[in-house]
Amino acid sequence: MKGNAVYKRSYNGCLAICGSLPLGAEMPSENELSQSLAVSRTTIRTVMTGLEAAGILRRESGARRLSRRPAPDDAFPDTQTLSTSATVERRFLEWILDGHIGPGHLLTATELARQFGTSTTIIREHLPHFQHFGLIERRPNSAWLFKGVTPAFANEIYEVREMFELRAARSFIDLPDDSGSWRRMRTIEAEHRSLLASIDTDYGLFPDLDERLHRTVHETADNRFIKDFYDIISMLFHYNAQWDAEDEKQRTFTALTEHLAYIEALLRRDLKAIDRACRQHLKTARSNLLRSIELRMKVPSAPDASPA
Amino acid sequence: MKGNAVYKRSYNGCLAICGSLPLGAEMPSENELSQSLAVSRTTIRTVMTGLEAAGILRRESGARRLSRRPAPDDAFPDTQTLSTSATVERRFLEWILDGHIGPGHLLTATELARQFGTSTTIIREHLPHFQHFGLIERRPNSAWLFKGVTPAFANEIYEVREMFELRAARSFIDLPDDSGSWRRMRTIEAEHRSLLASIDTDYGLFPDLDERLHRTVHETADNRFIKDFYDIISMLFHYNAQWDAEDEKQRTFTALTEHLAYIEALLRRDLKAIDRACRQHLKTARSNLLRSIELRMKVPSAPDASPA
DNA sequence: AGTTTGTCTTTTGTATATAAAACGCAAGGG
DNA sequence: CCCTTGCGTTTTATATACAAAAGACAAACT
Structure with a gap:
């Protein structure tokens, strides 16, 4: 059991x-x-x-x-080393983000349980989580409405992300000189330069570095809601990276360059430059996400079928 | 069953x-x-x-x-007309916000189930919800850590609330002239004036009006994450109102006055005035909340006992 | 044709069962 | 003493059971 x-x-x-x-x-x-x-x-x-x-x-x-x-x-x-729960979460997100179902589709717990070969207990545990992600909406005493990975979804996420990241970045300059964040940020900067040097072979290492940079910034806001929200972004990036491999190297190069401008501004405590670099980077990231979502909406991979 | x-x-x-x-x-x-x-x-x-x-x-x-x-x-x-789930949610929040347990306390699902007379199923369904509220934190394979209704909690909530409400308020002025929001906002304004006139007897009606105003503003942001977040604030207000009855009439009067300035600014589409009124109101609201939390921390009602 | 109702099937809400994992105490050893 | 191990108890993770509620379809009635 x-x-x-x-x-x-x-x-x-x-x-x-x-x-x-x-x-x-x-x-x-x-x-x-x-x-x-x-x-x-x-x-x-x-x-x-x-x-x-x-x-x-x-x-x-x-x-x-x-x-x-x-x-x-x-x-x-x-x-076999992942709990049922973790496995289902991963498979469910892959299934959703792979575009197997469209916006407006109704999800029933029983059917999902059948589809993923688990009990409804596990499914019912995860559905509220995906609601928190803004992916589904509950109908009381009834099925769940899938809202879709649409441009609106991306825009709403980015609207919040921009507010949060700017706020966190601004708070970075108020950190005391002896805060560990400075050291961590300098390490991250070095890693960026080293990755830039070996980008042809190592660009696959970028997502992890990206996450570390943004988490380091968000940490400084010292706000549980801001940190929490980054989990949604992180999830989205993780799975989005899987289905949008096109131009990955080129996009990584751009991101690394933008990150370096951002990091330098942070380390210099230059508020104006921080704002500029941060906005620029988020703008690029947002349009990358939008592009891949729009691409995907035009080419639905499989209208509505069980993955099994 | x-x-x-x-x-x-x-x-x-x-x-x-x-x-x-x-x-x-x-x-x-x-x-x-x-x-x-x-x-x-x-x-x-x-x-x-x-x-x-x-x-x-x-x-x-x-x-x-x-x-x-x-x-x-x-x-x-x-x-008897509320589902077990809804009853437990309400009782749990009352219990938490009533200060029966302090920050750092560990909550186990089994014990909570015993305490509230339900199965662990219901409890396990709700704990992630309270995590979303920022009240508890999960230890994998183990108990949940209660983080407490502390000044930090209030400040973090308000930091986000200010960002969201300002953003939403600013988007209000971009609404087309024929949007239903204008009409709704004028109705809310009228209700404010009428409540102000009969404040001595009717101040108990304020919380509902307050919620309608802020939801109307948040609606216009058209962002699921912003709307979602207002549920947390709403919860906090609902239960906070119950244990902080002191000066209620006076505080209601202040809030009504501040609201009216805010509403007028919104209706005039005066960005500067909107910003000013919004910040002023949130500042008051935040310090009210902080005051009642600090008061409560000094006078713990019952250190750690089952409500039954 | 579009409602209204009767009946049958499926799904949801909640409790319970049980193996795995965590927790806690006591006895032994350096 | 503090750390280690042995062992019994409690709690968690997951599946299953089952009544209440939802949904679906066909016959009856405008």
């Missing part, structure tokens, strides 16, 4: 630790392991038992020692 | 319709009733059966006729 994804993830984690240990060495204590993997000691114990059964660890007067080197296929496949 | 609050609410609704009908008159069709009460025909049918069993309606060749005048105690009590 409850998956054991936590177990499998922890098992793989311990396996990695084993791999970095010389043969015959003693494993860290249950407490240390549970802390470093951020799970309960109970789970660690179960994992230890599993590793012993697999012949990887051996008990010796209380302590556990590495008795054989773990092979790559001792690990559980990555697909 | 499923409450019948919808039935009871509809029953009371039909009872009210019966009450407005002369004896022996024919009831509206099932379809009409289901439309006017916004429930399914299935529910209406069940209600009709109930009303017949209670001797209020009598069947006569297909049609239903009023056979006796409904008495006040034919109706179900109001407490």
